[in-house]
Amino acid sequence: MLILRCPAQLQLLEETLRKSLPTTLPVLGTVMTVARGNPASHEVLVDSWPHFSIVLTRLRPEVLDPRDYYTNQLSVFYRDKGALQALLEGTEAVTQERAFQILGKDGTEGTQGSSTLHLGPLPEPPQFHLWVAQGFPIPSHLLSQLGPGFSIPHSAMPCCRMPPGLRLAPVSPSHVPLLNATWAQGGNARSGAFLLGLVRTLPSACLLGPRGRPVSWSLLDGQGCLRHGYTVPAWRGRGLSGLPLAVLGRELHARGFPIYCSVLPQNTASLHALQAVGFVPQPGTFYMILGTPK
Numbered sequence: 001m002l003i004l005r006c007p008a009q010l011q012l013l014e015e016t017l018r019k020s021l022p023t024t025l026p027v028l029g030t031v032m033t034v035a036r037g038n039p040a041s042h043e044v045l046v047d048s049w050p051h052f053s054i055v056l057t058r059l060r061p062e063v064l065d066p067r068d069y070y071t072n073q074l075s076v077f078y079r080d081k082g083a084l085q086a087l088l089e090g091t092e093a094v095t096q097e098r099a100f101q102i103l104g105k106d107g108t109e110g111t112q113g114s115s116t117l118h119l120g121p122l123p124e125p126p127q128f129h130l131w132v133a134q135g136f137p138i139p140s141h142l143l144s145q146l147g148p149g150f151s152i153p154h155s156a157m158p159c160c161r162m163p164p165g166l167r168l169a170p171v172s173p174s175h176v177p178l179l180n181a182t183w184a185q186g187g188n189a190r191s192g193a194f195l196l197g198l199v200r201t202l203p204s205a206c207l208l209g210p211r212g213r214p215v216s217w218s219l220l221d222g223q224g225c226l227r228h229g230y231t232v233p234a235w236r237g238r239g240l241s242g243l244p245l246a247v248l249g250r251e252l253h254a255r256g257f258p259i260y261c262s263v264l265p266q267n268t269a270s271l272h273a274l275q276a277v278g279f280v281p282q283p284g285t286f287y288m289i290l291g292t293p294k
Contacts (some may be wrong), residue, residue, distance in 0.1 A: 001045040001056070010035040010044065013055065017077065022130055022282040025074035026103050030057035032257055036250065039201040040222025042073075053083035057223075069290050070194035075223055076102065090193035096220040099245035100291045101261065103223075104160055105127070115235020128286045131271075133249060133259035138243050163238065168247055171204035175214050183228050195219070198227065205247035218244040224252070229270060236269070242277040262286060 004010055014031050017024040031198065034042050034057070041063045046052040057075045064072055078084045171179070173196055179190040198219045206217035216231040218241070226248065231241050252259050261279070263270050 001047060002049055004044045006047060006082065009049065012050065012118050013044070013046070017055070020077065021258070022132065022260075023284070024077045024224065024283075025130055025132075025258060027055055027057055027077040029257065029260070030054075030073075030075055030222060032255070032279045033202075033222055033224055036241040036255060040197075042222050047083055047086075053080045055080040059222075064098070066098045068190050069292060070190050071197065072098065072100045073223055074100055074102040079243070097231060098125070098291075100289075102289045103286055118119070127265060128262040129261055129265055130260055130282040130284075130286055132282055133245075133277070133279050139189075162243065163208040163240075166207045166240075168243060169206060169208050171199045171206045171214065171217055173216070173218065174201055175199070175224060176208065178214060179217065179219075179228060181228070182230050182232070186228075195228070196233055202249050203248055206246035207243055209235075218248055220248060220252075224257050224260075226259070229261065230278045231273075239273075239276060241273040242272075245277055262288075 004013060010031055014028065014035065015033060017028040021028070029042055029184050030040075033040055034044055041058055041060045043058045043060050045058070055077045057073075059072050076084065091121065119187065123177050176192055176196045176199060179195050179199075180186045181189075183191060183195070185191065198221055202220045202222070204219045206214040209215045214232075215235040218229040219227045221227045226245070227246065229241055249259050259279075260282075261274070263274065265271075
């Protein structure tokens with residue numbers, strides 16, 4: 001496997017991956033993050049260059065904790081199933097000794113890889129739907145806060161007003177305990193450390209209440225995916241989630257990133273919030289495979 005480090009190579013790969021959206025969304029997001037400073041310490045590997053059959057993104061081995069599947073995010077795009085099997089059998093990226101998470105479309109990247117490697121019984125993989133912002137409409141009254149740069153289709157504008165006493169701000173490391181306690185996939189020390197890493201290295205946005213405590217927020221991960229969007233129960237029903245999303249959307253849009261997130265199909269509150277701010281579902285189902293070492 002070859003590690004792509006040259007900016008020209010990463011740019012060419014980015015252009016190629018865009019032709020296979022939405023299947024390539026997690027891989028494309030990671031490649032773009034690596035090419036724009038690599039704050040999440042990932043690396044991009046291909047089986048050959050410039051003509052490749054498979055792309056793998058992973059955390060750089062020298063910064064990897066083999067027990068931490070939160071930070072060890074993998075993404076794979078392949079054109080040939082034989083190339084996938086050869087890759088997974090010939091690399092230490094996915095083994096029984098290393099915790100990992102991998103998001104794959106229609107179960108192929110994750111389930112086929114785990115069976116090929118004989119990882120043993122894994123939890124039933126949760127199913128996610130990917131949602132992508134189309135044009136990312138922003139209410140006109142927020143433009144003074146967010147600045148220029150967006151097209152605002154009037155018919156798609158959400159009905160949302162900034163309640164008195166709230167203000168937009170980046171998420172602070174001091175907010176991480178609240179984020180970790182409210183995250184369905186969190187609540188432990190490793191998830192807290194993962195969220196802290198996201199807050200310190202990648203864009204985030206939140207609405208702070210009158211006492212400076214977050215009431216709604218959204219983060220970005222190393223795959224360019226919006227993570228842990230949440231509004232505290234007392235502030236729900238006011239359309240507030242669109243405001244942090246608008247802040248992150250502006251920054252992602254300016255950098256050329258696709259604006260996307262993964263959502264469990266039963267999470268109706270998040271689905272309604274995403275629809276209200278112009279996100280649309282993508283075809284197919286994505287599966288999250290989590291592996292932990294013996």
